[in-house]
Amino acid sequence: MDSKSKTPKVAIPTPTIPSKPKFRFPTEMVDLPSKGIIYASNNPLSSGVIEMKYMTAKEEDIITNQAYIQKGIIVDKLLEALVVSEGVDISDLIVGDKNALLIASRVLGYGANYKFKYGGEDYTADLAALENKNFDESLFTKGENKFTFQTPHGENLIEFQLMTDKTEKKVEAELRGLKKLNKAVVPEMSTRMKHMILSVDGNEDKKDIRDFVDNYFLARDAKALRDYIADVQPDVDFSFERELSNGEIEVIDIPIGANFFFPDA
Numbered sequence: 001m002d003s004k005s006k007t008p009k010v011a012i013p014t015p016t017i018p019s020k021p022k023f024r025f026p027t028e029m030v031d032l033p034s035k036g037i038i039y040a041s042n043n044p045l046s047s048g049v050i051e052m053k054y055m056t057a058k059e060e061d062i063i064t065n066q067a068y069i070q071k072g073i074i075v076d077k078l079l080e081a082l083v084v085s086e087g088v089d090i091s092d093l094i095v096g097d098k099n100a101l102l103i104a105s106r107v108l109g110y111g112a113n114y115k116f117k118y119g120g121e122d123y124t125a126d127l128a129a130l131e132n133k134n135f136d137e138s139l140f141t142k143g144e145n146k147f148t149f150q151t152p153h154g155e156n157l158i159e160f161q162l163m164t165d166k167t168e169k170k171v172e173a174e175l176r177g178l179k180k181l182n183k184a185v186v187p188e189m190s191t192r193m194k195h196m197i198l199s200v201d202g203n204e205d206k207k208d209i210r211d212f213v214d215n216y217f218l219a220r221d222a223k224a225l226r227d228y229i230a231d232v233q234p235d236v237d238f239s240f241e242r243e244l245s246n247g248e249i250e251v252i253d254i255p256i257g258a259n260f261f262f263p264d265a
Contacts, residue, residue, distance in 0.1 A: 025053045027084055030104040032097040033132035033234035038162065040143045044087040050101060051084040055109030063261045072172075074261075076165070078105055091166040094145070096133075096235030098165055103127050103236055106260060116257055118242065125240050125254050133237045146198060149228050151221035156212075158225065159199040162233050163192070171195050190214065193222065196229075 029049050036048030059081050068074045079090050079098070082105050093101070106114065112128035139147060145161045161167070171192055179186050193213050198204060200212045238253040 025056070027051050027053045028104065028108060030100060031132065033100050033135075033236060034094060034097050035137075035234070037137060037140045037142055038094060038145050038234075039092065043092060044085055045092055045097070046143065047085075049085075050088065052082045052101065052104055052108060053084050055082065055105065059109065075102060078261075082108070091164065091169070093165045094162045094234070095165070095168065096162075096233050099236045100132065102256075103130060109261065114254070114260065116255055116259075118252060118255060121242070123240070123242060130254075131237050133235050135232065135234045139232055147232060149225055151218070152224055154216070154218050154221050156217075156221070157201050158197055160196045160225070160229070161198055162229070163196060167195050189222070189226075190217075193217070193225075 028051070030052055032045065032048050032050060034048070036046040039046040055078075059078060062068065062077050062081060063074055065074070065077070068077050075098075076090055079101050083090070083101070090098070107127050112126050114125045114127050116123055116125065145164070147160055147162070149158045149160065150156070151158060163171075174191055174195075175186055175188060178191070190213050194210050197209050197213065200209055203209070239251050240254045241249050241251055244250055
């Protein structure tokens with residue numbers, strides 16, 4: 001071999017830096033009991049479906065956060081962390097739809113089996129088997145949270161809205177203020193009505209509505225309105241059948257207890 005011949009070059013491979021593993025979190029689509037009918041068309045809730053991710057250790061930190069527990073905002077913080085759908089404002093949810101997300105978050109976190117006590121007996125409910133209540137869609141105007149009711153005795157025409165999470169917070173804040181003034185009497189039912197009623201006989205003045213509830217709203221008419229709202233409002237059907245000692249079947253509502261998010265408690 002010629003001593004002047006060049007040694008052939010050998011390509012040295014460039015070392016590759018391993019990329020960070022990509023973890024994809026599984027999600028589920030949750031149907032809202034309202035089917036989204038009650039929300040404005042530009043609200044993402046109007047789709048009637050919400051995408052939620054499974055709970056992780058990070059979300060467990062939320063439900064054990066003492067500051068959140070004291071402020072009573074665990075559920076809100078948890079749902080904000082679990083909802084994947086863009087642009088969703090939890091405070092826009094009507095109560096029934098929020099209940100659906102609450103159930104879904106429990107199932108996605110700790111499974112569908114929920115143990116609870118009722119009448120001194122232990123029961124286990126399958127949360128995944130709960131269905132949304134049927135409701136009369138003809139009573140709804142697309143994109144509008146407004147309904148009418150004629151009181152059977154006072155014959156007042158009342159316009160009302162279903163409670164949203166935002167309205168519920170206003171009621172809770174007012175009740176806290178009233179409790180500071182008088183701990184013995186907290187007018188929860190009438191305060192709730194004052195926030196739900198939008199007009200009485202066409203009068204939308206808030207002061208007049210409060211005056212009507214306090215001084216002119218007959219108790220039997222108020223009960224009739226509450227019953228009507230319960231029928232109208234979309235929600236999760238929490239019904240659970242339990243067998244009594246005599247063999248009869250009693251239908252109860254599944255109680256949401258302290259162990260709902262703490263199954264080992």
